[in-house]
Amino acid sequence: MIDEKSTAESLGSTRTYGQVRCMNPSCTSRITPQPGQTMAKCPKCGSEWRIFWVKAGLPRVRGPVWETSLKMANAKWDTLTDKKEEK
Amino acid sequence: MALDRKLAVVDLTTGNIEIKPIPLDVRKKFLGGRGLAAYLLYKYVKPGCDPMGPENAVIFSAGPLGGTLASAGSRTDVMCKNPLTGLLGSGNMGGFFAPELRWAGFDHILVKGKADKPVYIWVHDGEVEIKDGKNVWGKTVTEAQWAVREELGDPDIKSAVCGPAAEKGVKYGNVMTGIKNANGRGGGGSVMGSKNLKMVAARGTMDIKIAHPMEALEFDKKYIEMITGAKVNQTMGTLGTPFIWGAANAWGGVRANNFQLNQLLYSDDIEPESLDEISNQTVGKYHMAACFGCQVHCRAKYRIPDRPLSQKLGMVGKYDEGPEYTSQNAFCGEPGCTKAETLLICNHLVNQYGVDNLEIGSLISWAMELYEKGILTSKDTGGIDLRFGNDEALIEMIHHICNRDTWLGDVLAEGGLAAAEKIGRDSLKYMIHVKGMNHLGSDERATPGLALNAAMASRGSDHLRSRPAIDLYHLPEQVLRRIYGSPVPYDGPLSPDQREYAGKAWMVFWQETCFMGVDCLGTCKYHTTFLGATLPNFEDWSKVLYYNTGLEMTPREMWDVAERCNLIERLFNIREGMKKDDPLKGEMLVDRYFDEPCRLGAPDVVGATLDRVKFEKMRAEFYQHKGCDEDGIPTPQTLSRLGLDTLDAEQPRL
Amino acid sequence: MEARVLVIDHDKCTGCRRCELVCSVFHEGVSNPSKARIKVEKWEWEGLYIPMTCRQCVDAPCMNVCPVKAIERDDAQGKVSVDYDKCIVCRSCVAVCPFGAMNFNPAEKKVFKCDLCDGNPQCVRFCDMKAVDYIDSRKESTVRKRDAALKMAEAKKLGATTVYEG
Numbered sequence: 001m002i003d004e005k006s007t008a009e010s011l012g013s014t015r016t017y018g019q020v021r022c023m024n025p026s027c028t029s030r031i032t033p034q035p036g037q038t039m040a041k042c043p044k045c046g047s048e049w050r051i052f053w054v055k056a057g058l059p060r061v062r063g064p065v066w067e068t069s070l071k072m073a074n075a076k077w078d079t080l081t082d083k084k085e086e087k
Numbered sequence: 088m089a090l091d092r093k094l095a096v097v098d099l100t101t102g103n104i105e106i107k108p109i110p111l112d113v114r115k116k117f118l119g120g121r122g123l124a125a126y127l128l129y130k131y132v133k134p135g136c137d138p139m140g141p142e143n144a145v146i147f148s149a150g151p152l153g154g155t156l157a158s159a160g161s162r163t164d165v166m167c168k169n170p171l172t173g174l175l176g177s178g179n180m181g182g183f184f185a186p187e188l189r190w191a192g193f194d195h196i197l198v199k200g201k202a203d204k205p206v207y208i209w210v211h212d213g214e215v216e217i218k219d220g221k222n223v224w225g226k227t228v229t230e231a232q233w234a235v236r237e238e239l240g241d242p243d244i245k246s247a248v249c250g251p252a253a254e255k256g257v258k259y260g261n262v263m264t265g266i267k268n269a270n271g272r273g274g275g276g277s278v279m280g281s282k283n284l285k286m287v288a289a290r291g292t293m294d295i296k297i298a299h300p301m302e303a304l305e306f307d308k309k310y311i312e313m314i315t316g317a318k319v320n321q322t323m324g325t326l327g328t329p330f331i332w333g334a335a336n337a338w339g340g341v342r343a344n345n346f347q348l349n350q351l352l353y354s355d356d357i358e359p360e361s362l363d364e365i366s367n368q369t370v371g372k373y374h375m376a377a378c379f380g381c382q383v384h385c386r387a388k389y390r391i392p393d394r395p396l397s398q399k400l401g402m403v404g405k406y407d408e409g410p411e412y413t414s415q416n417a418f419c420g421e422p423g424c425t426k427a428e429t430l431l432i433c434n435h436l437v438n439q440y441g442v443d444n445l446e447i448g449s450l451i452s453w454a455m456e457l458y459e460k461g462i463l464t465s466k467d468t469g470g471i472d473l474r475f476g477n478d479e480a481l482i483e484m485i486h487h488i489c490n491r492d493t494w495l496g497d498v499l500a501e502g503g504l505a506a507a508e509k510i511g512r513d514s515l516k517y518m519i520h521v522k523g524m525n526h527l528g529s530d531e532r533a534t535p536g537l538a539l540n541a542a543m544a545s546r547g548s549d550h551l552r553s554r555p556a557i558d559l560y561h562l563p564e565q566v567l568r569r570i571y572g573s574p575v576p577y578d579g580p581l582s583p584d585q586r587e588y589a590g591k592a593w594m595v596f597w598q599e600t601c602f603m604g605v606d607c608l609g610t611c612k613y614h615t616t617f618l619g620a621t622l623p624n625f626e627d628w629s630k631v632l633y634y635n636t637g638l639e640m641t642p643r644e645m646w647d648v649a650e651r652c653n654l655i656e657r658l659f660n661i662r663e664g665m666k667k668d669d670p671l672k673g674e675m676l677v678d679r680y681f682d683e684p685c686r687l688g689a690p691d692v693v694g695a696t697l698d699r700v701k702f703e704k705m706r707a708e709f710y711q712h713k714g715c716d717e718d719g720i721p722t723p724q725t726l727s728r729l730g731l732d733t734l735d736a737e738q739p740r741l
Numbered sequence: 742m743e744a745r746v747l748v749i750d751h752d753k754c755t756g757c758r759r760c761e762l763v764c765s766v767f768h769e770g771v772s773n774p775s776k777a778r779i780k781v782e783k784w785e786w787e788g789l790y791i792p793m794t795c796r797q798c799v800d801a802p803c804m805n806v807c808p809v810k811a812i813e814r815d816d817a818q819g820k821v822s823v824d825y826d827k828c829i830v831c832r833s834c835v836a837v838c839p840f841g842a843m844n845f846n847p848a849e850k851k852v853f854k855c856d857l858c859d860g861n862p863q864c865v866r867f868c869d870m871k872a873v874d875y876i877d878s879r880k881e882s883t884v885r886k887r888d889a890a891l892k893m894a895e896a897k898k899l900g901a902t903t904v905y906e907g
Contacts, residue, residue: 009623023338025338025533025584025689047689061337073686073689076694156772183758292773292775293773304763372752377757406786408788
């Protein structure tokens, strides 16, 4: 009984290290920051993320680069509100 | 054996104490913990009773894995009819109380009636006594715990206490243990206060016999590695639960300025990494603490840092633990405050007052929006400039609510719905709640699955009842199929896209069952499929339960127990007046989710709203998965399948 | 080879008490901290947790006080143990231990103490923080030396004087 692998246990082997995912929901590309790097730009959608290293091999997105995030959000908002006005 | 713990029914009106064994057939049907508590609540509490009256009960429960080798067998469930919502009140806390209760011989302490003066309940090695509470009443959460140790002369006593806020009748008082382990969201502390019950103190030296000790030790080693091997738990063991807030704020998934924004901009100072640095500086390199038997150790120790605001308020150097994800919601995002010292001070205050952080923070943030809109004026606030981002106003309001010493403080102490009635105008429109409980600090407009969870949570808006958090991880469909297709088959849609509606109802239903399962066992939610996809669930529980307790149950049987217990909670809510579309007591989100688009965050989050039609379809699917009709009422076939057809008629099984 | 010793670095302890748990399960087959050979003493309001267990003293007071010479130290294993055939359960050893590491089980009328689990201490095996460790006795101070030196090095970087001038 001890030796049988459960679903959850066998999924453990699918873990990936050294990467984060872009947090833009339609993008979700994998980004591989260089060890110790504290900022990473998504190669696909251009979002910029501040990176924190929990330990070697385990980066996480600490937060967005505020200026970039705000600029992209405002640009998106403008396209949405422009559309509404056209209607 | 590990299952031989008992139920004590304590009547504070008569002083009568009954001690009852928990028969094995009851175990097999409800397991223990939250599940069995739901059954007890349903059978012991008179329908329609006043939650603050003697007819309500408050039930303290440990699970069958409490105190065993199973990782983090630390959880205490507290259940009652919630004074805030008039529906199910249920909370769950870590710490060291549940194992101590089990070493003292008990799994469940059900308290009903009302004492004529302050008392506490003393549970020790098979005995239960009602004791005079004069030395503990009126004390803060921690002072009361140290006082009872002093009174009884034993530094190892663990207690579940209510704080000064609950004593004053604040409707969202927590049950707490240790420095900060909080049984929030359920109003259990308020019910204790209404009964003149300050605490249940426990101390035990009785064996919990492990069924297969050597095999259990070996299995446990593997089980722990599954848990600590997960990246999410390594992150949590370093940064605590604040990492969740940090991640959600990164893409715009938190409430800010009540619910006007979905991201707290320039919040670097309250990001988990900054809080970790404060702990580093004020406590030292090793500053993470753990609940009983847990190797994730997600609870940070801290002292309030020396900064101008902490100096001004005389709070520099005060010790506390946390803050959790929920405190960042309540004291940063929602009120729009970005200073770490504010967060750490507020966290300390709510821990000492024993009040629900999410509820109090949300209510103050709601009042801030009312102030902004002119619905509340400085006359109503007693001169407090209650604008968003005013740290001192936030802190002052916490004191006023917990002490009920100003008009607004007193009004907010009664909870949001009652307050909206008193404040009037269209104040209710701005309150973000489900079933009368304020919503936690996440914003689900861009994540339909998570939104469904919030609307369906049996205790009112909440993430810990059914949130499919791994929906945010973009896991490949085949991985989702493996997780969500076990232990019961599912071949409907499943999508890795968090913006989708299809298939999310099943994920929420599966998570609801999983979370009930883990709460029945009495272990921690972070040790199951919540924040990580590779963590143990039904299949693994079957083994851990067997090695530790000797109870043989298949994963499917454990699923059935969880499904049954969830249905009892639903039946309780229906009995107490829940109707699916009722804006006050129903399973619906407020209009702002559907009408106001997200303004900030990642480009694809900007502009997001929930689609009402799709949301209602998702809800209908959820009801179907649960075996309920279109109104969310369990069908007779479902009741019969789960053995609940005689629930109303039967004599309590224990 | 030098016998290994159980060392405790309480700074690292998270207070989870798994050591107590696995100790009582390994020795008694039950979860019951009152039967564990190790106990985490806590000052919760300061976040201070200190695991306490037998230090296997060379000149052990329990051994010295025992009127029937039931307690012996095995230098090769670095272990002080009770010979239950000789023990008269007078509990003098319990009274005299400066660390409270000798315990009494009233149900079985026996004293009990840490036996290092025959060379594989379960508390160490299950402590992920290694707040409790089982190492070469000479290493205990070398680790501390390096930690202290590191602190001085860090202080020096910040401009502190790290040289003592008499």
